[in-house]
Amino acid sequence: MKRLILLLWCLMSIACATEGPSLEAFSEEIYTPRYAKGFTLCTTQGGSSTLLSTASPWQGAEAPSRLLIRRNREPLPQGFTGQVIEGEAKRVVCMSSSYIAMLDKVGAVDAVVGVSGIDFISNPTINARRAELGDVGYDGNLNYELVVALDPDLVLLYGVSSASEMVPRLEELGIPYVYVGEYLEEHPLGKAEWMIFVAELVGKRATAEERFAPIAERYTALAAEAQQDEKRPTVMFNSPYRDNWFMPPATSYLVQLVTDAGGEYIYRADDGDNRSDVIDLEEAYLLASEADVWLNPGVFFSLDELCHRFPRFADVKAVREREVWNNNARLSPAGGNDFWETGVVEPDVILEDLRHLLHPTADSDYRFIYHHRLQ
Numbered sequence: 001m002k003r004l005i006l007l008l009w010c011l012m013s014i015a016c017a018t019e020g021p022s023l024e025a026f027s028e029e030i031y032t033p034r035y036a037k038g039f040t041l042c043t044t045q046g047g048s049s050t051l052l053s054t055a056s057p058w059q060g061a062e063a064p065s066r067l068l069i070r071r072n073r074e075p076l077p078q079g080f081t082g083q084v085i086e087g088e089a090k091r092v093v094c095m096s097s098s099y100i101a102m103l104d105k106v107g108a109v110d111a112v113v114g115v116s117g118i119d120f121i122s123n124p125t126i127n128a129r130r131a132e133l134g135d136v137g138y139d140g141n142l143n144y145e146l147v148v149a150l151d152p153d154l155v156l157l158y159g160v161s162s163a164s165e166m167v168p169r170l171e172e173l174g175i176p177y178v179y180v181g182e183y184l185e186e187h188p189l190g191k192a193e194w195m196i197f198v199a200e201l202v203g204k205r206a207t208a209e210e211r212f213a214p215i216a217e218r219y220t221a222l223a224a225e226a227q228q229d230e231k232r233p234t235v236m237f238n239s240p241y242r243d244n245w246f247m248p249p250a251t252s253y254l255v256q257l258v259t260d261a262g263g264e265y266i267y268r269a270d271d272g273d274n275r276s277d278v279i280d281l282e283e284a285y286l287l288a289s290e291a292d293v294w295l296n297p298g299v300f301f302s303l304d305e306l307c308h309r310f311p312r313f314a315d316v317k318a319v320r321e322r323e324v325w326n327n328n329a330r331l332s333p334a335g336g337n338d339f340w341e342t343g344v345v346e347p348d349v350i351l352e353d354l355r356h357l358l359h360p361t362a363d364s365d366y367r368f369i370y371h372h373r374l375q
Contacts, residue, residue: 020075026051031196031205034216035189038181039197041205049074050200057179058159059275067178069201083176088203089153093136095166097121097341099156099180102195105211105345106204114150120336139165148173154201156180186251186274188260188347189216195345219260219348222355226262233358234266236291236318239298240310245284246276257347258295261354266291285312293358294318296327303374322373325357329372339370 026042030050033039040053048071057065066082076084093114094100100123103109109125114134118126126133134150137143147155147170155177157164170177178201182194192215199208235258238246247267248254251274255265266287267277279287288294294316300306303324307314318324330338343350349369356366357373 020078020080021047023051023077023080026077031200031209033190033193033196035187036182036185036193036197037190038184039194041197041200047074048072051077052178052197052200054179054181054197056181056184057157058163058181059161059184061159061163065179067176067201083178085154085176085201089201091150091152091154092202093134093147093150093152093155095136095156095164096158096180097123097336098182098344099198100126101342101345102198102208103202104342105195106199106202106207108199108202108204111202113152114147117336119334120332122330122332122336122338122341142166142169144169144173147175154178156198156201158183182344186253186256188253188257188350189219191253192216192345192347215346215348219351222348222351223260226260226355226359229262229359231359232262232264233292234290235263235358236266236288236294237296239300239306240281240284243281244278245281247279248276249274252276254296257351257354258358261351261358263293263354263358281312285316288313288316288318291316291318292321292323294324297324297374298326299328300326300374301328301372306374322375324374325371326374327370329368329370343370 021044025044028043028045029041030043031041038055042051043049050069052067054065068076068080068082068084069088070084070086090111091113092111094112095116097120100109100112100115100121103111104123104125109123112126112133114136115121115126116136116138118130118133118135121127134146136147152175155166155170155175157166157177157179159179167177180194180198182191185191193212196205196208196212199205237248237254250265250268258265297306303319306324307319313319327339328337353368353371356364357371
């Protein structure tokens with residue numbers, strides 16, 4: 001019923017579009033991102049509605065994606081073709097676990113009524129509510145009947161190299177959606193700052209700003225401290241996949257974390273692209289042989305597992321000196337990695353982990369949160 005009312009309102013608004021403000025009138029920023037480059041939150045002078053823009057809804061997108069939170073029955077902008085919700089969203093479907101972490105951070109995780117892949121989600125509140133939530137599946141195997149039954153006000157989407165395949169069906173069903181583009185951010189604090197974008201959707205922006213400020217302050221302080229280190233250990237990432245080794249670009253937020261923790265990425269791409277480079281095993285072996293620390297080598301939990309799978313790398317420096325660390329210390333029973341969930345809104349915690357593994361102290365009693373040493 002509420003979708004029918006919204007549809008009727010939209011038709012009436014389109015018929016009277018000349019009464020609304022222009023899109024250009026939405027020029028008053030209600031929040032100015034400090035680190036994120038991918039979103040804006042704007043309103044009109046004296047207005048209460050919010051226009052949310054995702055600059056790159058997916059990698060390589062040529063136009064932004066927009067959603068309007070209409071408040072106080074204000075008219076639609078002239079010529080507006082984006083998504084519209086009436087007031088803040090009360091019922092949300094999250095297609096990525098990182099969005100759940102953002103909502104949880106601002107005290108709004110109870111707004112989640114549907115998820116994608118519940119077995120891979122770490123959030124304790126979501127797991128405690130499993131019986132009342134809907135698992136809508138993944139791209140290519142989505143349960144749209146369940147999506148409709150959940151009666152969401154909004155679906156939080158992501159795109160990778162193209163638009164989400166959910167879009168045509170959601171538009172057909174009259175279910176609003178918005179792209180959350182945090183995964184494209186190059187700075188860890190930029191990724192975390194998207195919690196403010198998500199919080200605006202559920203009426204929690206002020207809370208999000210309060211929660212984000214100490215995260216940014218702590219991260220910045222740790223990074224400043226790390227820049228005083230004279231020694232900067234070199235770091236190798238990942239492990240082979242079908243005879244290829246994917247190396248993150250120099251602009252990757254993972255590389256930024258290592259840099260801010262007082263380390264040095266051992267690989268440098270020459271083309272300045274923001275996509276991962278593929279190198280052969282010979283080059284990877286040479287790099288791994290020189291690296292002081294080997295980070296995130298896939299699914300492994302021990303050096304025996306790693307060396308059994310890739311025996312050639314058993315003699316590289318980081319393996320010999322037992323400086324191989326993985327970011328899979330917190331897994332759901334089905335293997336969902338909380339590094340990619342809660343870690344998105346805890347870059348300061350991840351940075352502290354990296355500070356201690358790159359620059360250990362003899363008297364340190366630090367307990368790692370997201371990382372563990374392979375033994």
